[in-house]
Amino acid sequence: MSSMAARFLARIQSNLRLWRAGEIDFATFNEGQREIWEAIHTAGTEVEASVLSSLTGSALCPVVPLQGDDGGQTVQLRSLSPATPEVEARRYRGELRRTQVGSPVLRVSSIDPRHHPVEHRQMAALVYELAADMERRSHQLEAHWSIAPDVEHGQVVVELAGDHEAALADEFIINVMTQHQLI
Numbered sequence: 001m002s003s004m005a006a007r008f009l010a011r012i013q014s015n016l017r018l019w020r021a022g023e024i025d026f027a028t029f030n031e032g033q034r035e036i037w038e039a040i041h042t043a044g045t046e047v048e049a050s051v052l053s054s055l056t057g058s059a060l061c062p063v064v065p066l067q068g069d070d071g072g073q074t075v076q077l078r079s080l081s082p083a084t085p086e087v088e089a090r091r092y093r094g095e096l097r098r099t100q101v102g103s104p105v106l107r108v109s110s111i112d113p114r115h116h117p118v119e120h121r122q123m124a125a126l127v128y129e130l131a132a133d134m135e136r137r138s139h140q141l142e143a144h145w146s147i148a149p150d151v152e153h154g155q156v157v158v159e160l161a162g163d164h165e166a167a168l169a170d171e172f173i174i175n176v177m178t179q180h181q182l183i
Contacts, residue, residue, distance in 0.1 A: 004043055005050035011036050012055070091119075092126060094182030096173050099157060104169045106130060106176065107155045124151040131156045134176055145169065 015036065019029035040048050090111060097105040108126060110119060131149035134156060138145050146159040158169050177183045 002047060002050060005047050005054065008036060008040050008043070008047070008051050009054055012051075090181055092123070092182055094173075094177040094180070096170060096177070097155075102163070102166070103160055104158045104166070104173055105155050106134075106158070106173050107153075108182065109154055123154050127151050127154060127156060130176060130180060133180070134158070134172075137172065137176065141168075141172070143168070143172075 012033070015024075015029060015032040018024045018032075019026065024032070040051055092108050093111050095107045095109070097107050099105055108123065108130065110123070127149045128151070131147055134147045138147060138158075143165065144161040145165070148157045148159065149155075150157060158173065160166065160169055174183075
C-alpha cells in the first residue's frame with residue numbers, strides 16, 4: 001500500500017471515529033467522507049484500488065471503463081469465487097423468485113429463522129443496500145428497470161422493461177447475490 005493510500009485510510013478512520021464519538025454530526029461526517037473520496041478519486045485508480053482493497057479485504061480491478069463515463073475510469077470489485085473464505089459467518093441468504101407477473105425478485109432471509117424478529121432493522125438496511133447497489137449496476141448496464149425495495153417482505157423487486165430481459169435480470173440478481181455473499 002502506498003503512503004498516500006495509507007493517509008487516506010487514516011482520514012477515513014479519523015472521520016468515522018469522530019462521528020461515533022459524537023464529536024461531529026452525521027451531515028458533517030457525510031461531507032467529510034465525500035471530500036475524502038473525491039480526493040481519493042482525484043489521486044488515481046491505483047490509489048483508489050488500494051484504499052478500497054484495504055477497506056473491503058477484497059482484490060480489486062483498478063481500471064474498468066464504464067459506458068457513458070466520458071473516458072473516466074473506476075475501480076470495481078472482482079467477483080468472489082465460491083472457494084473464497086468468508087470474513088465472518090453469513091447471516092443472510094438470497095433466493096431468486098418471481099412475482100405473479102413474472103418479474104424477478106431477490107428475496108433475502110435470515111439463515112437462522114429465530115433471528116428474524118430481532119434483526120428487522122438489519123434486514124431493512126440490507127434490503128436498501130441491495131436495492132441501491134442494484135440501481136447503480138442497472139444504470140451501468142443501461143437497463144430501464146424499476147428496482148423497488150420491499151422491506152416488509154425482505155425483498156427487492158425488479159420490474160423489467162420487457163419480457164426479453166428476463167435472462168439478463170436473472171444473471172444480474174445472481175451476480176448481486178454472489179457479490180453480497182447471499183448464495
